[in-house]
Structure formats: structure tokens, C-alpha cells
Amino acid sequence: MPHLAFPNSNCDGFRCATHCAVRPLAICGELEQAEHEEFERLAQHVRYGAKEALFSEDEVADAVYSLVEGIARLYKLLPDGRRQIIGFALPGDFLGMAPSARYSFSADAIGGVTVCKFFRGPFLRFIENKPHMLMRMNEFATRELSLAQDQMLLLGRRSAEEKVAAFLVGWRDRLARLEGVTKTVSLPMGRQDIADFLGLTIETVSRTFTKLEREKLIVIVPDGVRVLDPKRFDALAAA
Amino acid sequence: MPHLAFPNSNCDGFRCATHCAVRPLAICGELEQAEHEEFERLAQHVRYGAKEALFSEDEVADAVYSLVEGIARLYKLLPDGRRQIIGFALPGDFLGMAPSARYSFSADAIGGVTVCKFFRGPFLRFIENKPHMLMRMNEFATRELSLAQDQMLLLGRRSAEEKVAAFLVGWRDRLARLEGVTKTVSLPMGRQDIADFLGLTIETVSRTFTKLEREKLIVIVPDGVRVLDPKRFDALAAA
DNA sequence: GAATGGCCTTGATCTGTGTCAAGCCGCCTT
DNA sequence: AAGGCGGCTTGACACAGATCAAGGCCATTC
Structure with missing residues (x-):
């Protein structure tokens, strides 16, 4: 069971410096002060222990995640248990966008992991009128896609x-x-x-x-x- | 050598109906009348013959493409010639976004293909202040990514x-x-x-x-x- | 410090898919 | 209609990597 590291996520300066060391690399890296404060108020900082699941394939995708610290394993399973790891997520990576209402893969912590968790509704409302943020999400998605394509070449050939x-x-x-x-x-x-x-x-x-x-x-x-x-x-x- | 089907891309109603049958499925599917007319002015409608290249890996990525008609083969090559096809593009698909200044894969026509071609600069300027368009691009990228992940499972397991x-x-x-x-x-x-x-x-x-x-x-x-x-x-x- | 369990390595053997080679079929050219 | 060519199928054989099995190493626990 994950516990909230900062149930009141409006963290003070010291804690932010500590926990957002990767902010320049993260999805929120180009938000300016005022916007970032609003964004922070939407976030829950959550810590997961080793092997704990952030979310699982086919669950309702009610949240997205920005990985702050630690490493996560992203994978898909076949009905008979065969597993394909589709990626390892590092600090700064953005997880949990899905093309449907449910997650299309599972994610769990390798060792300990800290994330900023955003519920879908508030997150979408925040970004919907922020072109800079949407552009950044596009960059992230495009980079992910390119990595996925490299991996297809690797797996196939x-x-x-x-x-x-x-x-x-x-x-x-x-x-x-x-x-x-x-x-x-x-x-x-x-x-x-x-x-x-x-x-x-x-x-x-x-x-x-x-x-x-x-x-x-x-x-x-x-x-x-x-x-x-x-x-x-x-x-x-x-x- | 591709030739321009409509060098003056500001096509009349009849031609639009013919060539944009897939518009509801395409990236421009939710633009309203006025915006769409502006968007159309940025487009070149280009036709490629069988096996012609739309673009190649490592070329400067100066344009993006919305596939209107026909089917394209998207692939990556290893130095020794081994090939991995990373996808087949259908009408409505959006091609050519790259995480760097160069294309990360090659695309060529299978049979004949018609596209709307947009130069990168004007395209980016058009979308940069259009949140709806950016959201739609995000949806497209997310769907592509999910397909790529399915394909990784297939290739690996x-x-x-x-x-x-x-x-x-x-x-x-x-x-x-x-x-x-x-x-x-x-x-x-x-x-x-x-x-x-x-x-x-x-x-x-x-x-x-x-x-x-x-x-x-x-x-x-x-x-x-x-x-x-x-x-x-x-x-x-x-x- | 003995026992346990998780993770990793190594060896022996098997097998699914690759490789090599030949031939078929339909289509285009002359 | 003969020839040639590109795309597809089939067969014989080879091999990279899977499977099965055993054992080693190290950290943790009692």
C-alpha cells in the first residue's frame, strides 16, 4: 500500500529542491513560477516500495505520473504469463497516458520510487489551455515513440x-x-x-x-x- | 520524383470532398471552417507513385505529412541492410514528427499514395496557439505509442x-x-x-x-x- | 554458523525458425 | 507464344537461442 509522502503536496522550498531535482527534465520543467505553483497543488507526492505497482494494465486510467526518483518497470503480459517489458522509466519520465479509458500497460517500482501523481480530470483541465505544456507533452510522446521504434528494430532484427x-x-x-x-x-x-x-x-x-x-x-x-x-x-x- | 497534384493547394469544394474523405479521422478532423481554410493554405497535396519515398531516415525533417489515400511502409534499417518495418500507415495517419531535427525512420509508398504535406515551420506556427489541435496531436501520438508497445510484445514474446x-x-x-x-x-x-x-x-x-x-x-x-x-x-x- | 531462498551461472540437449536451394505461378514484354 | 522476371511456396538442413537441470554465491534469518 503506497503512502503519501507529502499529503499536503504544497511543499516548501527545501523539500521541492530535494524532490524535484529532475524538474528541468520533467514534464513541468518549463512552467513558470505561478503556473508551477498551481500545478503543484494538483500533485500528490507518492512513494512506492520495491516491487509495488503504480498501476496495472486494464485498470481504469484515473491518474498520470511524473517519476521523481527511482526506476520503474513498464510491461505487458500475455494471458499465459509471458511478459514483455516495454521500457524502464527514469526520473523525469512521464507515465500513464493511455489511448483509451484504461491503462495499456502495467508499471511497478524497481527498488523505491517517488512520483508526482495527478488525477486525470484536474490534469487535463490544467493543460487544456496551456499550449506550452501541450507542446512539451508532444515532445515527450514523440521521444517515447522513437525509443519504442528503436526497440522494435532491436526485438525484430x-x-x-x-x-x-x-x-x-x-x-x-x-x-x-x-x-x-x-x-x-x-x-x-x-x-x-x-x-x-x-x-x-x-x-x-x-x-x-x-x-x-x-x-x-x-x-x-x-x-x-x-x-x-x-x-x-x-x-x-x-x- | 513526386509531382504536385494541386500545386495551388487551395482546392475547391469538389476536390476537397474527393481528397479529404478521411478528414474526420485525420489530424485536422476537428478544425472548424475558418481554421481549416487557413490550415489548407499551408498544405501541399502531393502524390507519390509505387515504392517512391516520402522521406528517409536521417534526412532533415523539414515536413510532416497527413496521409490522405493509399498505404505507406514505415521502416528502419541496420547498417548491414536488415530491415524492420515499424508500421503501415493508412489514410488519416499523421507522419513525420521526430524527436530531433532528422527523421527517425523512412517512409515509402506501397502502391500510390496521396498526402497533405506541411513544412515544419508554418505547421508549428499554426499549431502553437491552438490547444485543440495540440490535444489532437497528443491523442495521435499516444495511440501510435500504444500500437508500438503492442508490437513490442508481439516481436519479443x-x-x-x-x-x-x-x-x-x-x-x-x-x-x-x-x-x-x-x-x-x-x-x-x-x-x-x-x-x-x-x-x-x-x-x-x-x-x-x-x-x-x-x-x-x-x-x-x-x-x-x-x-x-x-x-x-x-x-x-x-x- | 547452519539453513533458507533469491538470483545468477553453466552445461547438455532440443527445437523453432533461419538459411540455402529449387521450382511454381502469373504477368509483362517482345 | 516464348521468354524472362518478380513474388511466392516448398523442401532439406543448420543453428541460435530455448528448455531442462544442476550447482554456486551471497544476504538474511534464526
Whole structure:
């Protein structure tokens, strides 16, 4: 059961600085002072524990979410339990827009997650006469769509080794936007999650990590990998 | 080389009725009279012949397109030539928005295609202070994204037979929005296109069609299939 | 510090789909 | 009507990755 971190979401300056470190990257990043205060009054800051669900596919989509902190797993299931992870959400990402009245996928926390939660009605009323906000939402949707298309190419046409390499490169680059460039790529998600993201089995993912390590492209470290040969590695990921 | 069907795009009533039959479904479907006339003045109606490119990945994205008539193939290529078709565009679909200054995929005509083409600058200036239009673009993007996510599930987690069945059901339902419900599903794209859409080879697609026919689920007809047992067929596509 | 359980790795074997190759069918050209 | 060509189908075989099974490692608990 999620609890409200700030039931009175009209948080003071200190807390805002803490919890909205990603604001420039988020959907609300270009709101000016007055608008942002109005927007904040619509928000509930909610914290979810590890593996807790933010929302599930086919539920009535009564809220949208701006991820503030932590990482979420977005996925779809087939009736027999096969799972496809359609993305990992990072701080600044915007979740929960659906083309119908119900969510088209499920989202749950990997480790702890903090979000700004907005009920649909008030949210839509807020944006409906704010062209700048609508443009920003369009940018977000277009970027998401483009990532999804990259992933289709990966799922449909790349080998297991290419999938893993492309995943690591893509993940490293997304983390770099948040944390700056590093040699060590942290992987908060488990091997099964990676497998379900890449359309592979956990065994194939594990073997492929080992293979990349044998080929001296990476070193496997606790909860991550270190990229040894970025040049050769990026080439493998691109091809 | 495409030629302008209406170099003076300010077309008269008759031509509009002919060429904008899909307007209620298109991006401009909710513009009121005066706005729509302004919008039309920004448009070039352009016709492309079979296999002609509307635009290509990595080109400067200087225009967006509303597909009026015909079908387009949207795809990405790997450096070695492997191709993933990320979608088939139908009349009413909106193409060409990109998260960067360049197109993130290629689009070309299957058979003949007619579009409304808008240069990026005038288009953005037109929409920037029209919340209704921006909302509609959001709806379009959200629907596209949801389709892309369905496709990820298909590519990552379905068997060849499930892929083909799900493709036929999805395609039939999209055509039904335009042409009404029919038993016969027309397939204007070739087997290689279907293969590249489903992450399969042409041989596997061909064998799977034959298998579905042997199992009395479909009959293969010229340029399409007839679905014999919709109940059983939809079940196969869902599972 | 022994037992438990979750997560990951590794090995052996199987199989669905890819690859390679041949042939068919309908259509266009001459 | 003969030839050629593009698109499709079919068969034989190969292989990447799945499946099945076992074992290792580490953190947590009692």
C-alpha cells in the first residue's frame, strides 16, 4: 500500500529542491513560477516500495505520473504469463497516458520510487489551455515513440549479443543524462527483467554477459557492468 | 520524383470532398471552417507513385505529412541492410514528427499514395496557439505509442503463428475503421513486408500462411486472405 | 554458523525458425 | 507464344537461442 509522502503536496522550498531535482527534465520543467505553483497543488507526492505497482494494465486510467526518483518497470503480459517489458522509466519520465479509458500497460517500482501523481480530470483541465505544456507533452510522446521504434528494430532484427550490447549502450546514455558520463553502468534491474526487455531468456542474457566479459568488452560488477572498450562496444551495439 | 497534384493547394469544394474523405479521422478532423481554410493554405497535396519515398531516415525533417489515400511502409534499417518495418500507415495517419531535427525512420509508398504535406515551420506556427489541435496531436501520438508497445510484445514474446494471426487481426481491425467490416482482409503489402514487420523471414511467413490455411482458419486469396473462423482466429491472435 | 531462498551461472540437449536451394505461378514484354 | 522476371511456396538442413537441470554465491534469518 503506497503512502503519501507529502499529503499536503504544497511543499516548501527545501523539500521541492530535494524532490524535484529532475524538474528541468520533467514534464513541468518549463512552467513558470505561478503556473508551477498551481500545478503543484494538483500533485500528490507518492512513494512506492520495491516491487509495488503504480498501476496495472486494464485498470481504469484515473491518474498520470511524473517519476521523481527511482526506476520503474513498464510491461505487458500475455494471458499465459509471458511478459514483455516495454521500457524502464527514469526520473523525469512521464507515465500513464493511455489511448483509451484504461491503462495499456502495467508499471511497478524497481527498488523505491517517488512520483508526482495527478488525477486525470484536474490534469487535463490544467493543460487544456496551456499550449506550452501541450507542446512539451508532444515532445515527450514523440521521444517515447522513437525509443519504442528503436526497440522494435532491436526485438525484430538483432542477435542476442547485439541486443545486450545495444541495451547496455542505450541504458548508459540515458543514465548519463541524469548522472553524467561514467565508465560503470549501474543495472538496478535483474537479469530476468533484462531478458523480458530484450525478448530473450534469462539464461541467454546471462551467457551473453559472460561472453562479452570473455571478449574483454565489459567487466561484470555487483549491480552493473564496466565498459572496457567503448569504441568496440558502441560498434557492436550499432551494427 | 513526386509531382504536385494541386500545386495551388487551395482546392475547391469538389476536390476537397474527393481528397479529404478521411478528414474526420485525420489530424485536422476537428478544425472548424475558418481554421481549416487557413490550415489548407499551408498544405501541399502531393502524390507519390509505387515504392517512391516520402522521406528517409536521417534526412532533415523539414515536413510532416497527413496521409490522405493509399498505404505507406514505415521502416528502419541496420547498417548491414536488415530491415524492420515499424508500421503501415493508412489514410488519416499523421507522419513525420521526430524527436530531433532528422527523421527517425523512412517512409515509402506501397502502391500510390496521396498526402497533405506541411513544412515544419508554418505547421508549428499554426499549431502553437491552438490547444485543440495540440490535444489532437497528443491523442495521435499516444495511440501510435500504444500500437508500438503492442508490437513490442508481439516481436519479443509471440511465436511465428501467433505473430501472423495477430497481424491479420490487427490489420483487419484497422481496415474496418476505414472500409467497414469484411470477411476478406486485403493485403496490399508483400510477404517480405509482412516478414519485416513481424521479425520473421519471408519463408516462415509463407509457411505460416499455408499452415493457417491447412488448419481451415483462413483461405489465401489474391492480395489478401479470407478469415473462415473469426472466433478461433481471434483467440489464436490474443493468446 | 547452519539453513533458507533469491538470483545468477553453466552445461547438455532440443527445437523453432533461419538459411540455402529449387521450382511454381502469373504477368509483362517482345 | 516464348521468354524472362518478380513474388511466392516448398523442401532439406543448420543453428541460435530455448528448455531442462544442476550447482554456486551471497544476504538474511534464526
